[in-house]
Amino acid sequence: MDQLQLKRLIEDFLAEDIGTGDITTSTIFANAQMGEALFIAKEPFIAAGMKSVAAKVFTTLNPAIIITETADDGTHCAAGDVLFVAKGPVIDLLQAERVALNLVQRLSGIATLTARFVAAVSPLPIKIVDTRKTTPGLRVLEKYAVRVGGGHNHRFNLADGILIKDNHIAACGSIKEATKRARSQAPHTLKIEVEAENIAQVQECLACAVEIIMLDNMNPAQLREAVKIAKGKALLEASGGVNIDNIREIAESGIDLISIGALTHSAPAVDISMRLNTIN
Amino acid sequence: MDQLQLKRLIEDFLAEDIGTGDITTSTIFANAQMGEALFIAKEPFIAAGMKSVAAKVFTTLNPAIIITETADDGTHCAAGDVLFVAKGPVIDLLQAERVALNLVQRLSGIATLTARFVAAVSPLPIKIVDTRKTTPGLRVLEKYAVRVGGGHNHRFNLADGILIKDNHIAACGSIKEATKRARSQAPHTLKIEVEAENIAQVQECLACAVEIIMLDNMNPAQLREAVKIAKGKALLEASGGVNIDNIREIAESGIDLISIGALTHSAPAVDISMRLNTIN
């Protein structure tokens, strides 16, 4: 993650939560009161972002805050585990609390859900990948959490990958024409991925030397057929309708990648609370 | 929602998704190609943000895009329903697609979950309220979705409400001292809310003329006891451990409000897809 962009994001998030000032805390605590804040897991999950994100929230608010403990990304934690400890002025600890928790609860939720999908296909040689179905404003962070959970990233935006979908194909009349246009103009550093809805389109993709074929909403039989004709000639990515119950069967078809929007758009937050001890 | 702030947010979200340019679409479509984009519900849910958010995404990207249909906020839609129609250059429709969908899928998810909780307590005279456990960067939008679902909003940030929690009380030595400090300095336009963990604290709150008492993780028996002594003297808000299974019993205790973090931190996205028709 680019640290400068992360810092700007966090400044915006703190401004959103603090508004014109923490009226409760500032009227109650003395500026000089020091304390220690601990993040405690309230349930089992995979931790993500304690060091790279939560710590940055506290130190962005006040560079004098000291972070003394952070659980490693990917730690399997249990209820009661201490995941993060920060020391500094109580006023600042309380002002940073909500933003930091909101972020790591979400990121850990994504890592945890990703890890469930990854476990479900283990040890098959297949990658679980995310999509662009992320929370607006949080894409880089959410894709980071997917990696923490053992997943891999699909493209980050419309510029770092070519993905020719049904609309593009229809506009050009054929996969052949669409890939020709893309190949002639796009940077040569990007692979071309094409969405195929049936086996005939898979074959058309192969004829065009497409590097990645997205197998859209195909059932396991179709996937196996696609693998039979295309494996090793193009990367094969299954997409659409994947859930924890059917993913194993999909994976066993022999494809290379499975992309899952739910990793980022529907992962429930994990439960973490902050305990504050004042220090005399 | 403040339209200027919403516009800035959307510009940032579009920049995140477009990056240095939509390489696929720009190499395939002619600038002049016009089209029509339709948002189609893929499952039943409560629609939120079609007019106020999705439309704004498209017209922010290109003010020449025309929005011809938008489902009203709160519409109970069924799979197959058309919720939104935009007309304009295909290149722009495709570039706005993902940001608009990511937003309305999330907002509709929140509205839908909120509506489930609201229905669960109906017709009791009780309000379902949100928390500050929102997605960083999206608070105003997510709290809007809560209202669409029939819920109400708790404070938007640390400045528009006084909420004295256990840490504040501990630091002051008593609820009495904490409320005294807050009352003497905070704007007189804000009510004072205090978190009470037991009945003794509820009584202490009443003695201090606290306007709102947050009953933290109390069981139904405790809630009923709190209602017995405090109803009508302060607003009573139940908080903590609320789920769709226990909310009815909590509500029947007679309290005034139930706050639920899951409304915003764990609502799954609803499923909406965009269909594109080119126009000659």
Next chain:
Amino acid sequence: MDQLQLKRLIEDFLAEDIGTGDITTSTIFANAQMGEALFIAKEPFIAAGMKSVAAKVFTTLNPAIIITETADDGTHCAAGDVLFVAKGPVIDLLQAERVALNLVQRLSGIATLTARFVAAVSPLPIKIVDTRKTTPGLRVLEKYAVRVGGGHNHRFNLADGILIKDNHIAACGSIKEATKRARSQAPHTLKIEVEAENIAQVQECLACAVEIIMLDNMNPAQLREAVKIAKGKALLEASGGVNIDNIREIAESGIDLISIGALTHSAPAVDISMRLNTIN
């Protein structure tokens, strides 16, 4: 004050004053020349912002500048008093000078004027409060200066208080309908304040259990009448036409608060100059 937002503000203010560079200072002083800058009071006033604002201007421009002295907020200073001392490169001291002085002269002016009003009503149990008639861009700072002067803050923006005025009442047909609408939708953490122009409206407010009644441009007799019927049932705020000559009589009516726009929109700046000593 939120330190991150204050830092952004100060960066903008410095950019405004420095433009493309301090052409005079940069052509005359060597980068290595160190110096000491002292802020000297040129007249008696109440100091505000030396530590929280002036110091931040200098250290934002150059974090290597050391602040060695700052008068406490609320200090009653006399002509000749040294209020602030900074040490660092002369070039930076001179570039920060004007922004820092412009801010503390204004803030001290507001604190001084506020203190005059506060003294005029002392020791009556009444609060002097500000309004939203602040300088655009400086609201948080100006409201801070009001507190330094012994005053209190009214709402900071349109989101952290409900204030139903004549236009709102007219649009609803009655105070009853207006308060009903506001109460049903606004966050429960906000009190409802209603502007009353006569005693009948005060009574209507009481009937609606309004928490704060703004007595708009009422004369002392009307204020006393309002106190007689409403004291203890709602907070009573006098507003409009208040000046240093009539405030005592207004205060003696027994109301709870007096709001004064002039605190922030018409306080003259106090006179402070900066003396620079070079250090060899």
Next chain:
Amino acid sequence: MDQLQLKRLIEDFLAEDIGTGDITTSTIFANAQMGEALFIAKEPFIAAGMKSVAAKVFTTLNPAIIITETADDGTHCAAGDVLFVAKGPVIDLLQAERVALNLVQRLSGIATLTARFVAAVSPLPIKIVDTRKTTPGLRVLEKYAVRVGGGHNHRFNLADGILIKDNHIAACGSIKEATKRARSQAPHTLKIEVEAENIAQVQECLACAVEIIMLDNMNPAQLREAVKIAKGKALLEASGGVNIDNIREIAESGIDLISIGALTHSAPAVDISMRLNTIN
């Protein structure tokens, strides 16, 4: 005024005042309710900014608002005069009200105070000029108001003028050395102004062919002496300790310019109110 920069400023000011949303107005008015807002003078003053600033506040918030009347800059208005009329959705008119009023009350205050000083020296061939003692963030606007009042502008920032003060002279050892350094490096488009504290320094300035001499805190006798030796050889600017009572005598000394910080740092706001009529 640069319209793009003004627009960004106004967006920031509106965000400051609206916060997370106008909770009162949005719960009371229907979105469709149209209205007419009139700015009414409550006292006599010189109007400034009705067209260039107030109108821009309303149309920045909502481009659909129509401005039907704006008093010309420099209009001498009387209590009761209508200075500005805007038509549009009531919700937007009320949200723009405070920012627009805060700005034009301040700008008109500056224009009015400037006009008093200008009148006091009329018809002498002398210019009243402002300083950099402006409100941080508002410099371009406040200097515009000075021009509306008949005054002229001194430099806008540290880059568009060379002003060698006592500290600069002390650091160089002499006015000669200071002007030599500045002249050799600064853009040739900028005049060199030097602050002189006595007649000897005025003569030293002349020897260096300084284009402008700032006569710092000189009494009328000193000013007349400076005029005698320097008039026509350099522009002569009186500065320091100028007020409405002594300005005529200062002006009659024959100098070319008088700079007055109070024009911008201590002008009281004029009184303007907004009347709202709903339109059916």
Next chain:
Amino acid sequence: MDQLQLKRLIEDFLAEDIGTGDITTSTIFANAQMGEALFIAKEPFIAAGMKSVAAKVFTTLNPAIIITETADDGTHCAAGDVLFVAKGPVIDLLQAERVALNLVQRLSGIATLTARFVAAVSPLPIKIVDTRKTTPGLRVLEKYAVRVGGGHNHRFNLADGILIKDNHIAACGSIKEATKRARSQAPHTLKIEVEAENIAQVQECLACAVEIIMLDNMNPAQLREAVKIAKGKALLEASGGVNIDNIREIAESGIDLISIGALTHSAPAVDISMRLNTIN
């Protein structure tokens, strides 16, 4: 190009050039004076950006300006050709002039230089590509100009391509290990490009199934050798030391791409002037 990001860039550029206001033009022209601005070529070149950039500068400054003529991107123009015509207030035409000219002179210079290189290799089946050696802040625009000149784009930033250079290889110990690490973690949509300094490294790249091999500073004999062993197995990109005199020989080696930093870092600006006619 993303229109929103382009608009923000142009706003920043205009602010840089206008500063606190165009003091010359605003004191001389009446606001109402209308005019027509024409961009005239002063020498032959390939035009770039008249419609997409120059027009946007004028309409960003004032949306009321009408653009009546714009030369197509890629037009081979001669001295005296009219490339662009805008109509609107003279004040705005003059304020936009310099930014618009500075941009199109640079972009046309890049397109012209690119076209020279493209012509030099024509009609060989080879692509001329740019690098990341662009002007900070202008990358998207400069890469656009390269395309106008007939060139193609290499990656836009460090995220949309994998380029393993000598430092990366050294750190991993071998190309094999470096490509393994990159392949296991990077998005599958990106090709892997490796810099090879000799034929042995080319062979190592082939053994790792690298998709693109950058042949770094190889002489024509080495390039031909590389083509012999790698053509068709990986894309071959020549890089380093390319100029207009040696490019033909390099191209004839049979490689696929030639990357040239000078396209963007050293293209001289073309000469264009603006003629202004006032309109009565």
Next chain:
Amino acid sequence: MDQLQLKRLIEDFLAEDIGTGDITTSTIFANAQMGEALFIAKEPFIAAGMKSVAAKVFTTLNPAIIITETADDGTHCAAGDVLFVAKGPVIDLLQAERVALNLVQRLSGIATLTARFVAAVSPLPIKIVDTRKTTPGLRVLEKYAVRVGGGHNHRFNLADGILIKDNHIAACGSIKEATKRARSQAPHTLKIEVEAENIAQVQECLACAVEIIMLDNMNPAQLREAVKIAKGKALLEASGGVNIDNIREIAESGIDLISIGALTHSAPAVDISMRLNTIN
């Protein structure tokens, strides 16, 4: 240069180059790997910006990077010279590399070209000055490089100088009227410069006491004629059609300044490479 504005610029430039993250470096290097980066001159040139700009790029990205060597501005360097050394995490050194190089290659190119022009007129008492024909976004930096090369700066933007050109004169009917309007309204700190296209206009300028006369595209004979009548009465600036071959003859005419747009719009970048050593 204003350090705060420079920091913001550099943050934007880094964001442009890093995008969503350096995918190559982050997958290959361990976070803990330290290294040393050296900038090496690949050809002779005048160095500019090593300390003020390159160092700032590295420390802005990561404040823990240590800069151990920087060539002074104006150093005449030879191929092979080490100009800059930075130590820190390899990942950060590689991410900062391209932005830092792109900047100092350009700035050194401008300094080098400027120095060639300065040498060509030496030791005549004449200044080489730049123009507003700079790269949008980089004006302050490019004008700084001109000074490093021994040149001087013309105005930085439209606000810090008055330059009356043919269009302004035509609009007013005469130089007399144009200068009168400018003089009556513009800040008194700015000189008035007028563009003269022939000797008659030079005389008109003198009659108006214009401080600077821009002699537009005059040949040496005309320049000498202008010098004969105007030298010492106004600064004389030659402009237009200046190149390294004709500048000496232009300079010998006796004028005071020569402005050259090519200094900033067409200086080729110098060649600098970065060598990276890992540190164990």
